[in-house]
Amino acid sequence: MLFFVSANAGLIAMVHPLNTSGxxxxxxxxxxxxxxxxxxxxxxxxxxxxxTGVILLTACAAYWVANYVV
Structure with a gap:
């Protein structure tokens, strides 16, 4: 997970700086x-x-909802 986040952020930041606010x-x-x-x-x-699967799927659904609401 840490590699995934850091590698993606690094690659994207090389193309265009990331805004980490909001x-x-x-x-x-x-x-x-x-x-x-x-x-x-x-x-x-x-x-x-x-x-645990139910918790993770619920968190995934809540994450998508939060992205559209906020």
Missing amino acids: TVVTVHWPFFFGTLLVVAVAFYRGKVGRP
Whole structure:
């Protein structure tokens, strides 16, 4: 996840500087860290079960809604 975010941000910033204010701080970062925490706990337990899947899918849907609302 860290590689994905840093590699994408690096490549995009090489083409055009990134603006990291506004929705980046209020929408993207909270969802990123929240889902990263859920995945880290699931990996630590050694199991990604149905409840974790439901949490992650719900977070994904909420993320898309938040992007359109904010």
